[in-house]
Amino acid sequence: MIKVRKTDILLARPFSRAGFTLIEILIAMGIMSGIVFVISTFGLDIFNFQIFLGDAFIMQQEMSLTLTSMGIEVRAMGPSANGSYPIESASPQSVVFYSDVDGDNVFERVRYYASGGKFMRGVTEPSGNPAIYNPADEKSKELVNNVILPPIASQPLFSYYDEGYTGNQEALPSPVDINKIRLIKATITADRTSQDMRGRSDYSAVMLIRNLKGAK
Numbered sequence: 317m318i319k320v321r322k323t324d325i326l327l328a329r330p331f332s333r334a335g336f337t338l339i340e341i342l343i344a345m346g347i348m349s350g351i352v353f354v355i356s357t358f359g360l361d362i363f364n365f366q367i368f369l370g371d372a373f374i375m376q377q378e379m380s381l382t383l384t385s386m387g388i389e390v391r392a393m394g395p396s397a398n399g400s401y402p403i404e405s406a407s408p409q410s411v412v413f414y415s416d417v418d419g420d421n422v423f424e425r426v427r428y429y430a431s432g433g434k435f436m437r438g439v440t441e442p443s444g445n446p447a448i449y450n451p452a453d454e455k456s457k458e459l460v461n462n463v464i465l466p467p468i469a470s471q472p473l474f475s476y477y478d479e480g481y482t483g484n485q486e487a488l489p490s491p492v493d494i495n496k497i498r499l500i501k502a503t504i505t506a507d508r509t510s511q512d513m514r515g516r517s518d519y520s521a522v523m524l525i526r527n528l529k530g531a532k
Contacts, residue, residue, distance in 0.1 A: 379504045379519035382435065382459040389415040389426055390500055390523040396423050397447035402528065403494040408472035409465065411500060425449040428502075430473055435460040435504055462506045464516070469505035471520075476500055499524050 393402045396414040404412040410429035417424050417439060425440040438456040440449045466472055475487035479498040488496060500523045507516040 376517055376519065378460045379506065379517065382437075383502055383504065383519060383521035386428060386437075386502060387521050387523040389413075389417055391526040392416065393426075393525060394423055394527050396425065396449070397442035401494065402525070403497055406474065406476050406492045406494050406497060406500075408474055408490065411474050425454075427454070428474075430463055430465055433461065433463055434458045435463045435473075435506075460504055460506055462508050464505045464507055469503075470518070471503040471505070473504070474500060474502055497525065498528055 390413065393413045393415040395402055396404075400414070402414050404414070404425070406412075410427065412425065412427045414423040415426050416422060417426060422442060424442070427436075427438040427440075429436050429438070435458075436456050437459055438454040440451065440454040442449055443453065463473075476492050476497045477485070477487055477499040478496045481499045487501070501520060502523065503518060503520040505516065505518050
């Protein structure tokens, strides 16, 4: 009688060639590709959102600094070098006045206005005797880009109020009587991503004309 040991049976088993089939490999590759795509898309969304927030912050900083500087000039406005009234003109999209913007004791002609989707500042130094302000001598500078004006923006760039301003009354009607202006409200609406309303920002400043307060 032949005795067969258990170890002999185990050794007699056929060699197993376990592995992945081509279909299994393709499925695994598809799953991995999907995971990589989702992760890449998520990372790109985060990157784009960071850019969006950065652009919005820069835009708000531009508007804040611009209106702060403008407010200082408005409060210090006074008669021009030739004695004309401190405010030359006032409209919903531009305002022209005289102020000593560089501290040389000479009042320059200052113009804030919108042009081609940009909020601009133009300064003209007086020349000659008697003094004149030659428009050709104006030096303009871009302050805020991507400015949106009415009717899309909710408010005009500039609104004007008389000495009875309380914060609730209507602005002076156009054409504005410059002799009644005692306060200017500037509102800049800008959007670096015009296709996305979430990128739109408004920044307002109320500017009291100090040297005209109480004048009749």
